[in-house]
Amino acid sequence: MTITHAPAPPAAEVNAALPTEAPDHERVLITRGPRSGLTIIVAVHSTRLGQALGGARLWRYSHWTDGLADALRLSQAMTMKNAAAGLARGGGKSVVAIPAGVTLDDAQKRDAMLDLGDAVESLGGAYMTAEDVGTSAELMAVVHERTEHVCGLPAEQGGVGEPADATAAGVHASIIATLGHVFGSTDATGRHLVISGLGQVGGRLARSLAAAGARLTVTDVAADKRALADELGAAWVDPADAHRVEADVFVPCGLGGVLTPEVVDEFRVRAVVGAANNQLASRDVARLLTERRIVWAPDFVVNAGGVIYLDVASEPDADQAALDARIAGIGETVVAVLRDAEQRGSTTLEAAERLARARLDAAR
């Protein structure tokens, strides 16, 4: 294949350090895609609860080992997410690493997805892939040409499509549950929420929270999202200042790593509940949030709606009412985690991890 070199390296390359501790993954496949020439990594962290499920990331990495580090970390997080969500699913993740400065055209993306399909198939069903950052339902349909172990195909092809609606519904339920925990009322009317990131999930949430009567301040690094703020009558704030707004809840729906010690120090909210993955810049930030009495609903519990949707809706006898109940149940899980943390004097992160580990231990 021909790789076209962009004039300047794209901004969003991932640099990720490999863990110093040896990985505890069941299997990690690292292979060079014969069609695409790209490094493909499939990390199966755990199948203790069932076939590992987690998305495929097609992204730029400064070095292929950054892609490996990402896959190791993300697959481990999927084990916790799927266990905390009560799914009979293990944790896994795949990464197709695009070298720095390289842009793929459509034919090259297709080659990459066919290679990914072969890599997934070679694991004999230990891992099922789905869309994630840089991939889509359409690209999953290409993966499907090489393996059955893929979900989230386009609806026209009999698939269940992309899961953003379900993710947003789960985050909405989590926010309502957290309001109940913090303020003693689940009524969002007049509550002031700050949403940072108005993409697939944040945009849907802004609509559902506005409909629930919340007062919104919103932001995005993409200035064109301001139209949604205007449509909903929401206030707009500069992205860099969003975390300083005095409000009830901060709702991170952009990229991960947003909760740094500095940000937590400047927060003027009572709770943080959002869709973004890996919100904590480091584990100690969970303790800083607890010390400042800011209730953080752990991201991997809050944003599990998408994976619940992919799991439940992909079943042949999928039932919408059962799915809705499972998504709404995320709110109950959030409350259980927040109460457990309060009772034991632990961080909410530790409480969510206890819940996930208990389910994993029960399956030994």
Ligand SMILES: NC(=O)c1ccc[n+]([C@@H]2O[C@H](COP(=O)([O-])OP(=O)(O)OC[C@H]3O[C@@H](n4cnc5c(N)ncnc54)[C@H](O)[C@@H]3O)[C@@H](O)[C@H]2O)c1
């Ligand atoms: N889509 C899903 O079903 C799903 C499921 C689980 C978790 N998540 C996580 O939720 C987050 C949002 O997902 P999405 O699908 O809506 O992504 P998206 O790419 O559609 O939207 C992200 C939005 O955040 C904005 N953004 C990026 N950096 C920002 C910053 N610093 N400040 C403000 N805005 C910023 C982007 O411009 C974009 O509009 C991601 O972290 C994703 O990993 C999504």
